[in-house]
Amino acid sequence: MTTIRLHNTKSRQLEELRPVTPGNVRMYVCGPTVYDRAHIGNARPVVVFDTLFRLLRHVYGEKHVTYVRNFTDVDDKINAAALARKDAGEPGTLEEMIRQRTDETIGWYHADMDALGALRPQSGPNPNMNCEPRATEYIPQMIAMIEALIARGHAYAAEGHVLFDVRSFPAYGALSGRSVDDMIAGARVEVAPYKRDPMDFVLWKPSTDDLPGWDSPWGRGRPGWHIECSAMSKSLLGEIFDIHGGGIDLQFPHHENEIAQSCCANESGRFANIWMHNEMLQVEGKKMSKSLGNFFTVRDLLDQGVPGEVIRFVYMMTHYSKPMDWTAEKRVTAEVKIRDYVALADLYCDFAAARLRRPDEAIVEALADNLNTHAALVIIDRMAGQSDLVTDMAVGLDFLGILGLDKLEAKVNARRATVASLGTFADRLAALREEAMKTKDFGPVDALKSKLQSAGVQVQMSKSGIELLPGPNFDIDTLKEI
C-alpha cells in the first residue's frame, strides 16, 4: 500500500499517516461560516483537502474514508446580516431570515465548489452520515461538551457566559507555538471582567431577546465560535481521528481552542492526530482585501468565463504549504494548458480504456509525498508530451480532480463539433489556396485567413491540408458574418 506522508503542524514534521482504525481514515476540515459568497481564499483549503480526500480514497478505498466539513451557521456576522434585513422591513422572524440566508449561502457554496471539481464530503463506511453538518443541528452536543468541561474543572460559568480556563490545560498554545504568558504580553486581548485569565475564551454566551438563542443550564444563549467543531467532529468521527485541516489563519485561536476543548472534555484526553494547514492566498502579490479592490469570489471568476478546472489548476500549481499568489498571468498559463490537454485528448485519448485504468503510480506518489500537487502536474505535462501516454494523462487529470473523464470527453466532443462547423471555411480556404498556387496571388487567401483569425480561429496550413481550430478567443458570432 502507498505510504502517505503529511506535514503535521503539531509536530512540525513530516509524518507517516497511520490511521487510528487501520485501513480506515477519518478527516475533519473546518468549513465556512455561511453569510456570504466564498472568495478565492476560501476555496484554497477546499481544493487542498479535496485533493487529499481523493488520494485517501484511492489508497484506502472509497468505502474506507470519511470526510466531514461543517457549515457554521451560528455567528454574529450572520445575526447582523439578518438583523439588517429585518430592520429594512423584510417580513418574517429573525430565525426565518437567518435560515433563509444560510440556506442560500450553502447553495452558493455547493455550486461554486462543485465547479472547482471538489467532491462533497461523504463517508464511505456510512453513506447515510451527514458529512456537512450545520452547527445549529448540534447545539445539544455542544451543551453536553460544555457541561463536561465544567464538571472536569476546565470551564466556569460567569455572568451568563461559560468560559474555558486556559490555565487548566498546560498544553494550551502547543499547536501554534505560543505561551499564554507571551500572548497576554501582546496585550491585545479583550479583558472582560468575568474572565479569570485574559486568554480564557467563550464557550457559551447569553443572547438577548432579539438574537437567536437556545435554552441551556446557563440561561438562553448561543455557543462561542470554536465549540461547534469540537462537538461535531466528536459526534461524527469520534474522540480521536486522523486528520484535521483548515487554513493557517485558523491555527490560532480556532484550532488551539478546539484542541483545548476536545482534549479536556474527552475521556481519552486526545483529539486529532495530524493537523494540516494551508498557507494564505494573495492576489497579484498583495493581500486580498476589499479596500485594495482586488477582492473577488469564485463566482466572480466563473461569471467572467474562467472555468472551474482552470481555477483549480492554478491552485494546484503551488504547494499548499506555501503562500499562493493569484495572478492573471497564472490564469492564462492554466487556460493554455487545459486547452492543450483537451486538444491532445481529442487526438490520442482512448476514453474506454481510461475508464478502466488506475492513475499512474508516479502521480499517486507525488500526492502521497505531502500532497505535492506541483510534482503531479509536472508528470501530467510529461504525459502530454507523448501521444501514447495521453490516455494516462486523462486518467491523471481525473484523479487530480481537474477534469473528470466525462467532463474531458464532453470538452473533446464540443471541440470536435466546433472543428466540424469550421469545415466549410476550411474548404473555401483550401480552394482559394489552390487557385493562388497557380496565379501566385495570395491576396484572397490572406483576406479570408485574417478574417478567420479575427474570429479567434487558429489557421494551420500545411502541405497535407488546412486545419481550422478554435483558438482562445474563438467567437462563433463573428464567424457567421464571414
Place this chain on the structure above:
RNA sequence: GGCGGGUUGGCGGAGAGGUUACGCAGCGGAUUGCAAAUCCGUGAAGACCGGUUCGAUUCCGGUACCCGCCUCCA
C-alpha cells in the same frame, strides 16, 4: 512587541550538499507562398552578509523585504 511562512532564471515553480529540474515566454534553425502548428538547438537563477564543508541555491547564524496570526477573515 510575540509566533509562523516566504524570497530561485523574463514569468511560474520543484527536488537534491557536488551531476540539465520542468513548464510558459525569448532567441537561433528546419519547415511554410506568408504565417500557424510541429520538430531540433540555445542563453538565463537561487534577496543580502557571514559560517560549516574539498564543494551550498540546498545545512547553520544574522540582515533586509513581503505575507499571515496574535482583533471569532480559509
